[in-house]
Amino acid sequence: MRKQIKQRKFGRKKDQRKALLRGLASDLILRERVQTTLAKAKEIKPEVEKLVTRAAKDDLATARYLASRLSKKAAQKARKELGPKFAGRPGGYLRIIKTDQKRKDGAAKALIEFVKQPPIQQEAQQPQAVVKK
Template identity: 55%
Template sequence: MYHRKRGRKFGRENKQRTALMRSLAVALIQKGRISTTLAKAKELRGYVEKLVTRSKNPTVATKRLLATDLDPSSVSKLVKDLGPKFKERSGGYIRIANLGARTSDGAAMAIIQFVD
């Protein structure tokens, strides 16, 4: 039975899911807003919010921890821009807006972006 399992699988193996989340997180951090499917956006929200929470206290250890998941330019943008921006905010750094269905396959699409 599939009861009490956490997270979505997206029809991929574990390493593929990890690579997908990392690439979506890097794109969101670099661009500030991306368009993806609603399921991927919902899964990405928790992943990126944990990264932003870690970046609010920029020690060497947290930078190294962030570097295990992200590329160096994304780590520096998190620590220098997004961490101080959300210093006073306790969670809820990301907004998801529905876009409707994709025309080709009918998948629910969404825009995921940082709250201003």
């Protein structure tokens, strides 16, 4: 009987699922914001939070741990930027924002991002000159 299954399968075998989650986690760390399905976002959130918590302690063991679970660039960014950035925060580094559904299969999409984000800069609208007639 299939009781208490702890993780989602995503219709993939173990090695494919592991590669998918590793790639998503690396992309999330490099870009700090990723749009994916809600199920994938919920699956990688605890993993990435554990990695960022671990990255706050910058030593050789941490570097090797991150390198075994992330791409080389993502591991470096986690150690150099994200670890110190979130060192004083006791967890809760990521947020999941639900968005619309995918057109093809109707799967729920979500935006997963780090909490401390620089605001998205939008072009400042200058007031238009008022012309009197």
